[in-house]
Amino acid sequence: MSKKMHIKMNVNGKDEEFLAEPRELLIYTLRERLNITGPHIGCETSHCGACTVTINGKSVKSCTMFVAQADGAEVTTIEGLGGPENLHPLQEAFKEHHGLQCGYCTPGMITRATKLLEEIPNPTEEEIRFGMAGNICRCTGYQNIVKSIQAAAAEMNAAKEAAE
Numbered sequence: 001m002s003k004k005m006h007i008k009m010n011v012n013g014k015d016e017e018f019l020a021e022p023r024e025l026l027i028y029t030l031r032e033r034l035n036i037t038g039p040h041i042g043c044e045t046s047h048c049g050a051c052t053v054t055i056n057g058k059s060v061k062s063c064t065m066f067v068a069q070a071d072g073a074e075v076t077t078i079e080g081l082g083g084p085e086n087l088h089p090l091q092e093a094f095k096e097h098h099g100l101q102c103g104y105c106t107p108g109m110i111t112r113a114t115k116l117l118e119e120i121p122n123p124t125e126e127e128i129r130f131g132m133a134g135n136i137c138r139c140t141g142y143q144n145i146v147k148s149i150q151a152a153a154a155e156m157n158a159a160k161e162a163a164e
């Protein structure tokens, strides 16, 4: 048994504090320790991106990070972006434009897409496909995911302009 570490982190705006073995992967912390089960596990080789969350402003595959590395971090998962009563524009757009089927890749896709749209608020199709290349989907063929992200970008840019 390795020695447990004292970890503190803020997940979706809530402070969490616990003891964890250094080898605990962040995806298991989220899913099994904190019961935040939106982020999923689709591989063991860091390819699929189903586990994508945002850590201190960056898209991170939480299967490839130890919880010890996230000590002191701010973590956002799909649950922190919006819920059934207050959908994030990307959640709304994925629903409207059929950007999901089984839904297993969706939490990672949408969490990644929030960062992509921060990085490039008005992306071309090519920039969307490249920017989302770390997230694999077995159902949609990606076409409607691209459409959903384009629609959300248009919506978010219009809302920003209206607010100015």
Ligand code: FES
Residues within 6 Å of the ligand: 040, 041, 042, 043, 044, 045, 046, 047, 048, 049, 050, 051, 052, 061, 062, 063, 064
């Ligand atoms: S579970 Fe596949 S990249 Fe994390």
Ligand code: FES
Residues within 6 Å of the ligand: 099, 100, 101, 102, 103, 104, 105, 106, 136, 137, 138, 139, 140
């Ligand atoms: S919707 Fe099924 S894997 Fe993407």
